[in-house]
Amino acid sequence: MKHEEIQASISARLDGEAPLLADDIVAAHLTACPECRDFFQRATALQGALKQPSPTPDLTAQILAQAGPAWRRGPGTRLVIAALARIGLLVHAIFFIIWGVQLLIGSQPDAAVRIAVACALVYGAWRPAILAGLLPFLGSWAMFSTGLEMRNIFLGQANIAALVFLFSSAICAGLAWWFRDYRQDSSWLNANLATT
Incomplete structure (x- = not known):
């Protein structure tokens, strides 16, 4: 299984789209692959940062x-x-x-x-x-x-x-x-x- 397929499936899942691969296949791959696990952590951190707007001061x-x-x-x-x-x-x-x-x-x-x-x-x-x-x-x-x-x-x-x-x-x-x-x-x- 290619890293691009796993990462595309992770991105689809985080964006609320239907993933390309089943969740158990992606989870098994994440436990064994540090590169995809790092991609997953960075993608979830980025998604969290984008969802939380920065507080704007009252001008x-x-x-x-x-x-x-x-x-x-x-x-x-x-x-x-x-x-x-x-x-x-x-x-x-x-x-x-x-x-x-x-x-x-x-x-x-x-x-x-x-x-x-x-x-x-x-x-x-x-x-x-x-x-x-x-x-x-x-x-x-x-x-x-x-x-x-x-x-x-x-x-x-x-x-x-x-x-x-x-x-x-x-x-x-x-x-x-x-x-x-x-x-x-x-x-x-x-x-x-x-x-x-």
Whole structure:
């Protein structure tokens, strides 16, 4: 009988498969053959080592200790950006009202649009979720106005301040909308940090 057949039978038995040879034949061979007996001992030791997973340390405390300061910094930054964006919306609303009143005094038909946008910006500063509907309007207005002002830019008669104002109002509205959920996020975060 060959050693390879005995060792294949031992491996099959340890793996839970049907052995190639009967158990009594393998047992008789193991008592007489030191090479196969050594193979059997090494295979059973390896199988025992593979079945018992090594204990892994609990890294939760270390991860939370490193992540905690970053979590605590996040809501403060979001609050500052949201507050500045909302203040920016209010400042832009004031300038839109001034712009609209100047156009109204001059009997310009665009006065109502400026005053309506000012009202929308004030409402957006109060309820930033509505800014998702206002952003396409502000962005397209700024881009369309840029296209119309190209001729005046080349002639040196452009109203660059109005374009910068339109783009900055769209940026403020975008930031206020992007950071609109800061209260919910920070309250969730504070509740989770309090439990750790």
